[in-house]
Structures are given as C-alpha cells and as structure tokens.
Amino acid sequence: MLQVENLRKSFADFKAVDGADLRVSQGDLVAVIGPNGAGKTTLFNLITGHLQPDKGRILFKGEDISHLPAHQVCRKGIARSFQIANIFPRLTVFRNVQVSVLSQKNLSRTLFRPAHRIMLEETRQILERVGLSDQQFAIAGSLSHGDKRILEIAIALGNEPELLILDEPTAGMSPDETAATMALVQRLAREQGLTILFCEHDMDVVFNVATSIMVMQQGKTILQAAPEEVRQNITVQEAYLGGA
Amino acid sequence: MESNLSLAALTSQLLVGLSRAMILFIVSSGLSFILGVLRVPNVAHGSLYMIGAFAAHTIATAFGESVAGFWLAMFCAPLIVAVISLVAERLLFCHLYEREHLMLLLFTFALMLILGDLTKMTWGADYRSIVAPPFLQGSVPVLGTAFPRYNLFLLLVGPLVAVGLWLLSTRTMFGKIARAAAVDREMVGAIGINVSWVFAFAFVLGCLLAGLGGALVSPTISITLGMDHSIIIEAFLIVTIGGLGNIWGAMVGSLIFGITQSVGVMVLPQFAIVFPYLAVVVILTLKPTGLLKSVW
Amino acid sequence: MIKDILRTPAFLWAAAVFLALLLVPLFAGRFYVYILAVVFVTGLLAMSLNLLVGHGGAYQFHHGVFYGVGAYTAGLILAKTSLPAWVGFCAGPLAAALTGLVIGAFCVRLNKLYFGMLQISLGSLIWIVALRWYSLTNGDDGIHGIPMPEPISGSVHAYYFLLVVVSACLALMYLILKSPFGATLRAVRDNPQRCEAVGISVRCHQLLGIVIATFFAGVAGVLFVVLEGSVFPDMLFWVFSLEIFIMCLLGGWFTFFGPMLGAAIMVALRTFVGSYTEYWTLILGVVLILLIFFLPEGIMGVNVRTWLRSRERRRSAGAVR
Numbered sequence: 001m002l003q004v005e006n007l008r009k010s011f012a013d014f015k016a017v018d019g020a021d022l023r024v025s026q027g028d029l030v031a032v033i034g035p036n037g038a039g040k041t042t043l044f045n046l047i048t049g050h051l052q053p054d055k056g057r058i059l060f061k062g063e064d065i066s067h068l069p070a071h072q073v074c075r076k077g078i079a080r081s082f083q084i085a086n087i088f089p090r091l092t093v094f095r096n097v098q099v100s101v102l103s104q105k106n107l108s109r110t111l112f113r114p115a116h117r118i119m120l121e122e123t124r125q126i127l128e129r130v131g132l133s134d135q136q137f138a139i140a141g142s143l144s145h146g147d148k149r150i151l152e153i154a155i156a157l158g159n160e161p162e163l164l165i166l167d168e169p170t171a172g173m174s175p176d177e178t179a180a181t182m183a184l185v186q187r188l189a190r191e192q193g194l195t196i197l198f199c200e201h202d203m204d205v206v207f208n209v210a211t212s213i214m215v216m217q218q219g220k221t222i223l224q225a226a227p228e229e230v231r232q233n234i235t236v237q238e239a240y241l242g243g244a
Numbered sequence: 245m246e247s248n249l250s251l252a253a254l255t256s257q258l259l260v261g262l263s264r265a266m267i268l269f270i271v272s273s274g275l276s277f278i279l280g281v282l283r284v285p286n287v288a289h290g291s292l293y294m295i296g297a298f299a300a301h302t303i304a305t306a307f308g309e310s311v312a313g314f315w316l317a318m319f320c321a322p323l324i325v326a327v328i329s330l331v332a333e334r335l336l337f338c339h340l341y342e343r344e345h346l347m348l349l350l351f352t353f354a355l356m357l358i359l360g361d362l363t364k365m366t367w368g369a370d371y372r373s374i375v376a377p378p379f380l381q382g383s384v385p386v387l388g389t390a391f392p393r394y395n396l397f398l399l400l401v402g403p404l405v406a407v408g409l410w411l412l413s414t415r416t417m418f419g420k421i422a423r424a425a426a427v428d429r430e431m432v433g434a435i436g437i438n439v440s441w442v443f444a445f446a447f448v449l450g451c452l453l454a455g456l457g458g459a460l461v462s463p464t465i466s467i468t469l470g471m472d473h474s475i476i477i478e479a480f481l482i483v484t485i486g487g488l489g490n491i492w493g494a495m496v497g498s499l500i501f502g503i504t505q506s507v508g509v510m511v512l513p514q515f516a517i518v519f520p521y522l523a524v525v526v527i528l529t530l531k532p533t534g535l536l537k538s539v540w
Numbered sequence: 541m542i543k544d545i546l547r548t549p550a551f552l553w554a555a556a557v558f559l560a561l562l563l564v565p566l567f568a569g570r571f572y573v574y575i576l577a578v579v580f581v582t583g584l585l586a587m588s589l590n591l592l593v594g595h596g597g598a599y600q601f602h603h604g605v606f607y608g609v610g611a612y613t614a615g616l617i618l619a620k621t622s623l624p625a626w627v628g629f630c631a632g633p634l635a636a637a638l639t640g641l642v643i644g645a646f647c648v649r650l651n652k653l654y655f656g657m658l659q660i661s662l663g664s665l666i667w668i669v670a671l672r673w674y675s676l677t678n679g680d681d682g683i684h685g686i687p688m689p690e691p692i693s694g695s696v697h698a699y700y701f702l703l704v705v706v707s708a709c710l711a712l713m714y715l716i717l718k719s720p721f722g723a724t725l726r727a728v729r730d731n732p733q734r735c736e737a738v739g740i741s742v743r744c745h746q747l748l749g750i751v752i753a754t755f756f757a758g759v760a761g762v763l764f765v766v767l768e769g770s771v772f773p774d775m776l777f778w779v780f781s782l783e784i785f786i787m788c789l790l791g792g793w794f795t796f797f798g799p800m801l802g803a804a805i806m807v808a809l810r811t812f813v814g815s816y817t818e819y820w821t822l823i824l825g826v827v828l829i830l831l832i833f834f835l836p837e838g839i840m841g842v843n844v845r846t847w848l849r850s851r852e853r854r855r856s857a858g859a860v861r
Contacts, residue, residue: 048737049736050733050736050737069736069741070736070737071735071736071737071738071739071740071741071742072739074736074737074738074739075739079737079738080737082734082737086731086733086734086737087731087734088726088727088730088731088734089730089731090726090729090730090794091723091726091727091730095723095727096727098723099723099724099727099735099738099740100738100739102720102723102724103724103735103738103739103740104738104739107720108720108721108724108740108745109720109721109724109744109745109748110719110720110721111715111716111719111721112715112716112719113719113720114715114718114719115718115719115720115722115723116718118720155734155738156737156738158738159738159739283653285653285657287782336829336833339833340832340833343836345652345653346599347832347836350785350786350789350828350832351828351829351832353782353785353786353828354824354825354826354828354829354832355825356779356825357821357822357824357825357828358821358822358825358826358829360821360822361819361821361822361825362822364818364819365819365822473777473779477660477664477778480657480660480661481660481661481664483657484657484658484660484661485661488653488654488657514672514674515672515673517668517672518665518668518669518672521664521665521668521669522665524661524664524665525661525662525665528646528658528661528662529646532646532649532650532654532658533650533654
C-alpha cells in the first residue's frame, strides 16, 4: 500500500533522513523503531507532506505522492497523529473531531448552514469508538495528557483514512494507559480495516502489536522484517537493543 | 552642454537620494535590529526619531546655535532618546517578554500614541529647524554639480553606522548572544544569561539609532509633529523589503528607497513619492520575504 | 436553524437592543443620533476585522485599506459620475473584496508577522496613490459634499439606514461564524499545522475569510460615505488600521459582539474625552497599556467563573505552602 524508496532529506548540513526504505502492506501494523534522532519523525513528516524530500520516492497505492502538500496527502487516504498532542486547544472535544470530519466531506467551506447541525452522527460515532463520548463538550485544552493523545487519534479518524500514521502514540503514558491505547489501536485496525504505521520507543508495545518492524539509525533503514527476525538480528541488537 | 547639464542634474539628484537613504538607513537599521533580536516591529520607532529631532533642536538653540551646540545636540539627543526607551522598557515592556508577539506589538503602538502626545505637550505644534555649523554649510563641487556639504557628511556617517552595527553584531559577545536569543530564548536563558537584559540592550540600541537619525536629519527638514507617522511607514517598508532583522537588508532597502525617489523626482515630480512604493510592490511580488535573508 | 437562534438569550438581548436603537431618534438630540451612527459604522468595521483576527488568527494589520477602498469607490461613483446611487453602494464592497482578494493572495503565502508586514506594505501603496493622485481623489483634502439619494440623506434617515444595514451584516456574520466554515476558521486559528494534516488548505480558507472580511469592511466604508458625505485618505492610513485592532482587543476578540463594544467605547472616549483635552491619544495609549497588562482578552472576554476558579487555586496553593 505504502512504499518508500531511498528517501533523503537534509537540513543545511544535517542529514535527517539518508536513505530510508519502507514497505507497508494493507492490513499491516508496521512499527518504525530506532534511537532518538534516527529520523523517525522526519520520515513521517515526509510521508505526510509536511516536508518535501530531497531525493527518493513515496508511493501510495501506486501513486507518487512524494511532493504533494500535506492537505492533499490527507485527501489520498493517509491520516496522522502527532508526537506532541497537536489538538485545537480552544475548541471543544466534539468540535475538534467535527472539524476533521467536515474537512473530509468537503464541507469546510460551507457558509450558511449551522455547524451544530451537520455531521453530528459521524462525529459522535468516532467519539464513541475511541471512548471520549462523555467528554465531548469539554474544552480540548483541559483534557488529561492521555485523553489528549486519544483525541489526536480521533481527529485522525475523522479523515476516514486507509493508512493511519501514529507518531509515538503512547509517549508519556502510564503502563495502564499504554495498554489501553494500544488495545484501542488494534481494535480500530480490526474493526475498520485500517493499516497502521507507527513509531515507538516502548519495545514491549512494539513486539506485542506489530506485524512488521522497520529499524532506523542515523536516517537510514537498517532492516525491515517480522518481529522475531528483528529480535534475532545481530546488527539491530548491537545498535539498538543493547545486545539482548 | 545639454548632456553635461542633465548629467549634473542626474548626479545631484542621485546624491541627494543617497544622503536621504543614509538617514533612512540609520533609522531602519535600529528598527531592523530590534526586530531581529526581539522579533517585534517597534511601532514607536518613528516617535523616537521625532523626539531625537526635537531634542536636538532644543539643545542646539540652548547653546545659541553655535558649533559646540550642534555637536552637543548630535551627541546628546540620541542619548536622551535612549534613556526614554530604557525607562519604557524596564518599567513596562520587559514584563511582556513572555507574552505572545502580538501583545508586544500593541505595546509599542501604545508607546507611539503616548510619546506622540508627550512630544506635543513638551514642544507644541510649531515648525522648527536648526542650522548646521558653518563648515557643514554650503556646497562642494562634485561631478559638475554643487553638492551640499551636509549631505556629504551624511554619506560618511551612514556607512560608519552600518559597519559599527555589523561589527557589534558579528564580532562582539553581545552580538552573538543577541542573535542566539532571537532564535532560541529559552536555551540562552538556560545557560545562565539574563535574556531580559539582552533584550533591553538591543531595544535601547535600536531606539538610540532612531534618535540619532532624528538628530542628524534636523538641519535638513522642518521638525514637526507628523514626523513619526511618515518615517515609520517608510522604515517598515524598508525593513520588509530588506529582509526582517537583516542590517545589510536595511541598507539595501534604504538605498532602493532613496534612489527610486530621486529617479521619481526627475521623471514625474508630482508622483515622485509613489516610486519607492512601486519598487516595494515589485520586490515583494518576486521575493515576499525580502531581498536578503531574514535573521530568523 | 433560524428557530434555534430565535430561542437563545443572546438573540433576545440583541432584539431588545435593536428595538431600543430604533426608538433613540425620538428621544435623543441630533448629536447623539450622529454619534450612535458613527458607532455603527466603526463597529461594523471592527467586527469585520475580528473575523480574521479573533476567529481566524491572522495578522491583518492594514484592514483600513479595504474600508477606504470601499468608501472611495462609492464616493467617487456618487460624486463624479451620474450613475445611480445603488451602483456605488454595491461597487464599494465589491471593490473592497477584490482588493482583499489580490492583497490576500500575496499575504497568505506567508504567515504571522510576514503576513502583517506585507499587508502594510501593499496597503500603503494604495494609500499613497490615493494621497497623491490629486486629480482623481483630491489628495489630502479628500472628497466632500458627496450627494446622497433623498430617502437616506439627513442624519435621522441615515441613522436608520445604517442601523438596518449593520444589523443585517451582523446577522450574516453570525451565520457565517456558526457555519462549518466558521468552525474551520477557528481551527486554523488554533492550529494551522493540524489543519493541514486533516486536509484543510490553510491558505484557501484564510483567503476566503479575507474576502468575506474585506467585503464587510467595504460595506462599512460605504456607510461612512452615507453618513458623512465625504471620504478622506486618513481612512487608508496605517495608524488608523491599528486603532481598529485596538477596538477588537478592547471589546474582546474571542467573543462575537466584543469588537462592537470596543468600537463603542473608543468612539465614546474620543468624542467625550476629546472635548475636554486635545491629548486624547495619550489617554488611548494608557488605556491600551492597561488592557495589555490586565485584560488581554478584552472586556467581554472576562470570564467571571474562570477568575473565581483561579482565585480558589491561588488560595489553596498558598495554604499548601
């Protein structure tokens, strides 16, 4: 579904991504791992169109999306949640998700119909699916950290994506919250046939959930394979897992 | 004979434009410096320029328009402006550094309103002017035209200020810290430097330049109450086309402003003032972020 | 939708105020009627700016240009051509919106401060042209004695005309802000990066917002001409644009009616304080500083509940220590 070929991106002299390859097939749960500074977030920014690559290609369902701007990449069926909770702080939880839904249905430029009458069902469904229904009228900025991350995912779901990219979805969460979030992610993947690409530092999460793991270091892809293979690979062990 | 005349006229106009550009540069460089370090456009910059001019007049007349009086005015008027800006900064402005930039901009606007009326209260609405000392009066023959000595003086001062600022910005510790603080204030604070004082110094320096511009321009124009409004627009435009925060950009922008206006005077005298604005539109169409790189 | 609005307390307040305003000319002298009319025009202008600043998060620093373009277009058509008045009245807002579109197209390529500085630059060009093109615009003097059609000439008739038009515009603005576009605009204000990630083209929506806001600014310009019978290049002057900004801040830029309130206060201050002292701008500067330090969300933005809650928090924090 998604194919990244030899992607490169530099900022002045700093090579953030220096030859990254990635294959994501439909229905996969692919994890990208690597030490801090390996280029994972930059890679995600390149895929979703927030950055433009210097070299290499990104193919989505056969189409070259390498140089599309972010809002067009979204229309192709890729949605994303961010590493730092990137919500609309002054709007209510309901409105946060509704904005996304409105955008998806191309209604964001409608001028003369009331927003509180449109797309209510669709928004409520998403909130129910992620478990935020009881907080739908709270101001988004006042949510707990964990709930903000879930709201992140909910906003991404508003785009009816085929590929959902999650940037460190469990960062800063307690073990309980982590388990709950990943269970949610897996359930969403199953129920809605989503393909998921995420990056994580929590190795338990990665090895429990992922169907395929891509390892990055210093902007390069070292390896992409099934979890067992990755666990046993010596290069990966030395570079990242600390020789376990 | 005719070609000599037009060449003389051309040279004369260009030199006038260049001298005017030097005043614009001194004022805009201050604005650009503040913009570069504090990331805020100082709307009160024109008011400080105006106060510089009025203060210079007061000092010069207090000494009976003598040579000593003139130089004292050139030296002290900018200092007075610097003190005013320091007071405003330490009392009020510095408490706003944590706030969003829009608030800082609105504060400088409030300062402009207040300083404008304070100037009216102190000096009244009359037109004033001062006279340059004798050795700066009269003109010098340059390329077949009589070029005012005072304008020549300005042509020397301008580049001096430019070089001075550049050295300060790139060679001194303060300059390096200031540039770092513009980009990452928290980091600079984390390594133990009092960022608030860095900003204070930068703000006061920028305002001092505005005052200097006002003092230097006072022998060439009539000093009135509308000076703040007219110079601030020009300074803003110059800083925008030069690249926000870039001192050399301010120089380039000022030169463009001064020269296009001179060209305009020769081509279409009634609309001469429009020429710089047209140049601005052309430049911003092609390079919306300004000709030279912005500091951030 | 209409039924919902009719039921809200805000609408009942607005209706009450509207009725009260209808009755004002019966009781008040010409001077107060005139002042109120000035408030209507200025308020509409401030409300149109707030569409972009408070609800859109854009640094619209030279909004006055569009006000001036609307006024000059209408003024020139009425004064110098023999076209019927309604042509001028329609051409004003359209010209303003067109100018908004052109300048906006330049500005939305950039963000934040660059947006603002670029707008000041481009707007200043229009100002200088209006100031210097003496044969067309009378330059510094402005155009005076613009003829108005019979039904709306005279201060009382003008008052009613303005009241009706401004109320209609406010109603339209309210609908727009409550629409999906309004919600999207506020999302753009809060987090433009996130908007791009959910498929919203920030530029496109900002540009649409600019066209709408400048259209209403143009309407305000036309109304000024109706009220005063004149146009001045000062309307295009950048410092005036910053004053409109202050009106939005003063009243509360995250609320709907805030800017209108801010405009009312400004006009009242200028008229009544200005009659006592010529240093009215000094007082305005001081008021602005007080606002910045103590009331950054404006008068209507003061949320008494939040203030009480924060006082509780401060008390309990003190108790812990």
